[in-house]
Amino acid sequence: MDISIAHLGPAGTYAESAALAYSTWLEKTTGNSSILHSYASIAQAIRAAAQGETQMAVVPVENSIEGSVTVTLDTLWQLDKLHIQQALILPIAHALLSTAPDLGAIEVVYSHPQALAQCQAWLEQYLPAVPLVPTNSTTEALQYLKTNPQAGAISSQRAAQLYELPILAYPINDHPDNCTRFWVLSLEPPQSGSQTSLAFSLPANTPGALLKPLQIFAQRQINMSRIESRPTKRSLGDYLFFIDLEANLESVMVQSALAELQGCTETIKILGSYDILSIE
């Protein structure tokens, strides 16, 4: 039976590209075929996997230019059910799609806020006075092109092919090294892989409370490749921390660090232990 995978849709989003690449890799390495299901938001895709509507969800967690996808971190913490099975790194190259004959004819540009932000300098140089209108996904932006020949949309080359829309400019992202990290989530318990992700809250009103957890990792020579703070949503100035470690969850070092962390954190959650797959 096909493995069902939820992602932010519709077809043509970068999230779908990541899900497709994962699906291909899965078939190559395990022989299992899979089927993709698109959802209207990242939160809905995560919830589909948490409620067993699909077996997995492939969701963006971090972009090299725009940073964390906060809805992914917040939903994962709230649901407290899913674990990360794999990380995927997808290169991002944006295109300007339009039925206009040239850039001079463009009067408005639609796209997902992350894509607009990633092309900010290009837009200021080539389309300085043009209003930028946010949409829920890069694919949703394409619907405006059908009715408005003065509209442009920032999306992928794949979306241009899929919806048979002309590309006016490519690539238009300000930083050539633009890439997005995705997580593959499922209800399976944490596995063991080269990376381990944790999230924890700290006891309230304890000055310097973050130092202790960081010392616990440093004393064991465990490298922390990322730390991200998110509000607990209780009050301003009260945070959760999401941490990625370059270490296997099952290693003696990580196990002993986790034991010691119990004593200096309020709530601690193991998000997963997984390997990283780079997509070409």
Next chain:
Amino acid sequence: MDISIAHLGPAGTYAESAALAYSTWLEKTTGNSSILHSYASIAQAIRAAAQGETQMAVVPVENSIEGSVTVTLDTLWQLDKLHIQQALILPIAHALLSTAPDLGAIEVVYSHPQALAQCQAWLEQYLPAVPLVPTNSTTEALQYLKTNPQAGAISSQRAAQLYELPILAYPINDHPDNCTRFWVLSLEPPQSGSQTSLAFSLPANTPGALLKPLQIFAQRQINMSRIESRPTKRSLGDYLFFIDLEANLESVMVQSALAELQGCTETIKILGSYDILSIE
């Protein structure tokens, strides 16, 4: 002469409310009157102050529910000119505005993505199947109400008064303690206040490099009330850190910490030292 203050506009945004409150406070404490200038984006408001178009900018930096306003942090780091003169904390209470007779008639809801996210649970309970459409500001959402009686917009009570639009539901934010912290920025050098904000990058590929700066503060009993990581935009996994300290920049402890930080950071910037003003 009036002091000119840039903010995200148009009139009716929470940023305008913060700028108005600051303006009132300024007149009361210094006798100086001020004039507000609205800009189409937060980045444009910050740039106006950096280029001397206005003397100050009032911009959001963090919301208690949705976290950092990343464009503020990134633009401040890039421009490297402005300093924080004051922090403002504004309570946020969202209203659903519409010309529809009741909630049952609403077919679409417009607002800024942060406002949509802050009312997520309320929207799921009362308007579960209604599409949510992002806009550039909470005020921009109101333009759809004029032409579409089935449209709703999430905005402030003040915007409802200003644009003479009916309120269908209030308050609709999921967390009653919703508030946003703003920074007042200007070209003036850092002053001295109860809070000090810094940003720094770390030498590349140095495992555990973040631990040292945190130890420098902890050894001096300087409490760090916030740490936020942002991508350097060089490559995935390379970060800047924004830190808020509960200490005066001119204190001996902070000065000695800064001297020691030079040795373990790549670039370090003092963003400002300022007091916090809570707006009722």
